[in-house]
Amino acid sequence: MQCNLEDLSIFYETYGAGRPIIMLPGRPSDHNIMKRFMEPLFTEQDAWLRIYPDLPGTGLTPSLERLATHDQMIETMLAFIDAVIPGQRFILAGLSYGGYLARGVLAQRAASIDGLLLCAPQVKADPTQAQLPSRAIVVENPQLLTSASPHVAGLVEDLVVVQSEPVLEVMPIVLSEVIKADHAFNGRLEVAAPASFEVDPQQASFEAPTLILTARQDHLCGYRDAWNLLENFPRATFAVLDRAGHFVNIEQDELCRSLMREWLQRVKEYETR
Numbered sequence: 001m002q003c004n005l006e007d008l009s010i011f012y013e014t015y016g017a018g019r020p021i022i023m024l025p026g027r028p029s030d031h032n033i034m035k036r037f038m039e040p041l042f043t044e045q046d047a048w049l050r051i052y053p054d055l056p057g058t059g060l061t062p063s064l065e066r067l068a069t070h071d072q073m074i075e076t077m078l079a080f081i082d083a084v085i086p087g088q089r090f091i092l093a094g095l096s097y098g099g100y101l102a103r104g105v106l107a108q109r110a111a112s113i114d115g116l117l118l119c120a121p122q123v124k125a126d127p128t129q130a131q132l133p134s135r136a137i138v139v140e141n142p143q144l145l146t147s148a149s150p151h152v153a154g155l156v157e158d159l160v161v162v163q164s165e166p167v168l169e170v171m172p173i174v175l176s177e178v179i180k181a182d183h184a185f186n187g188r189l190e191v192a193a194p195a196s197f198e199v200d201p202q203q204a205s206f207e208a209p210t211l212i213l214t215a216r217q218d219h220l221c222g223y224r225d226a227w228n229l230l231e232n233f234p235r236a237t238f239a240v241l242d243r244a245g246h247f248v249n250i251e252q253d254e255l256c257r258s259l260m261r262e263w264l265q266r267v268k269e270y271e272t273r
Contacts, residue, residue, distance in 0.1 A: 003053070005079050008067075011060035012053040012084070016042060019114070019271070020049045020085045022105075024077065026096025026122075027189075028181030029174060030059025034095050036170075037119070037249040041260055048091075048264075053080060055098070056185070059177065063185035070125055070195045074104035081105065091267055093117035095249065096221060100125065103199045103229075110206055115267035116233070117260065119213045120248050123225035125194035131224040136217045138243050139163055151175055161217045161245035170250050200229055209266035210236035213256055215248035235270075237263065 003010040013031060025034040031052035042048060056076060057063035067073060081090070089112050094102030099121025106113060124130040141163040145153045152171045160167055210233040214223035223240045230238055239259055244251040 003080055003083050005076065005083060008056065008062070008064055008076065010053050010056070010076075010080050012051060012080075014052070015039065015050045016046045016048050018047040018049050020051060020088055020090040022081055022085075022090055022092050023050060023052045024092070024094040024098030024101050024105075025052070025055060025058070026098050026120075027055050027058050028178050028183060028186045030054045030177045030180060032059075032177055033174060033249075034093070034098070036173075037095065037253070037256070038093065038260075041257060041264065045264075049085075051084060053077075055101075057182040057189075058186070059180055063182040067185075068188060069192050070100070070104070070189070073189065074101055074108070074195060077101050077105055078108060081109075088112075089114055091115040091117075093119070094121060095119045096246065097122045099123075099221075100199065104195055106206060107199055107204070110204075113206075113208060114271055115208050115263070116206065116210045117213075117263060118211070118226070119256070120215060120218055120221050120246050121212070121226055122221050123200075123229065125192070125199075127190065127220075130222055132219050132222040133217060135219045136245075137161055137163065138217060144168055148172075159220070159246055160251070161215075161247075162243050162251045167247070167251055174247075174250075200232060204232050206233050207235060209263060209270050211259060211263035212236055212238045213248060213259065214238075214240050215244035215246065215252070216240050216242045217245045218248065220246040235266070 023034045031054050035052050054061035056067050092102050092113050099118040139162040214226050241252045
């Protein structure tokens with residue numbers, strides 16, 4: 001499906017029907033990385049309208065020169081939400097950079113949001129300001145890597161904490177999605193200044209059920225900065241998962257989904273109060 005916003009057409013997919021959940025992926029992956037993560041939650045329940053966009057410069061959504069700042073990316077996501085679910089309340093989920101965008105959306109639309117999920121969220125717009133653990137590999141399997149292509153093996157060696165067959169099987173799919181991205185565009189965003197408004201205001205308090213999933217070995221986004229957000233979310237569960245890096249949604253998928261199922265139950269309870 002296409003959402004036309006003046007000079008930009010955002011590609012997105014939807015599944016199910018009911019209360020909308022906006023799923024904001026990281027970059028340079030496309031919406032599929034979020035879809036693989038989230039859709040298993042809904043095999044036994046279908047009361048949710050799941051909306052998965054490709055961010056600008058990823059997947060089937062083109063980049064635009066004018067989208068040069070995080071403010072503009074957040075504004076684009078707000079315009080997308082207004083176009084696809086005008087006037088509706090919704091739930092918000094963000095993965096990696098999608099977690100930064102989600103908090104930007106939250107800062108503008110908190111009164112319309114009934115739940116928040118942040119997975120391996122980028123907290124600092126400037127990665128050099130993030131508090132990060134050192135790169136670590138918890139489970140090594142050099143023999144397994146010999147069967148992988150050089151590009152997949154490089155991705156595993158750079159990012160994966162648990163070198164197992166299930167994780168390795170997903171990496172070619174992730175790589176195929178990353179290759180589609182406009183890397184020059186995403187590289188410029190990587191060094192863009194933080195949003196001009198306060199994404200995480202000191203005195204803000206978001207009262208709806210929240211889940212913050214982080215990984216102990218995530219050397220890209222870490223977990224310490226996300227912990228510092230906790231006081232803004234009085235209904236938050238916060239988890240730091242061992243044996244996982246920035247691909248926590250792949251390396252610890254079952255544990256993530258258990259926590260996410262409980263989060264959805266809390267969201268349902270909150271909606272009916």
